[in-house]
Amino acid sequence: MTASPEGWRKASYSSRETACVEIGRTHDGAAVRDTKDRAAGYFTTTEQQWATFINAVKNNHFD
Incomplete structure (x- = not known):
């Protein structure tokens, strides 16, 4: 079991x-x-999934 988010x-x-x-x-x-x-x-997301999402936001992929 993983620890709760902090x-x-x-x-x-x-x-x-x-x-x-x-x-x-x-x-x-x-x-x-x-x-x-x-x-x-x-x-939850993995580190790679989160980095991919943040990169997409920063590059206006959701506009």
Whole structure:
């Protein structure tokens, strides 16, 4: 069993928003959860999956 995600954070840009996601660190990647319903759980990604996603965001692949 893997350890629970640690260091949950949301973007400082969304500090006043309530409909956000939070990112937590895992041993080999990241975890993502909804700030409106933290009890619903989270999904995890590997380090490579997370890096690929972040790269796609930075390169406007979702615009």
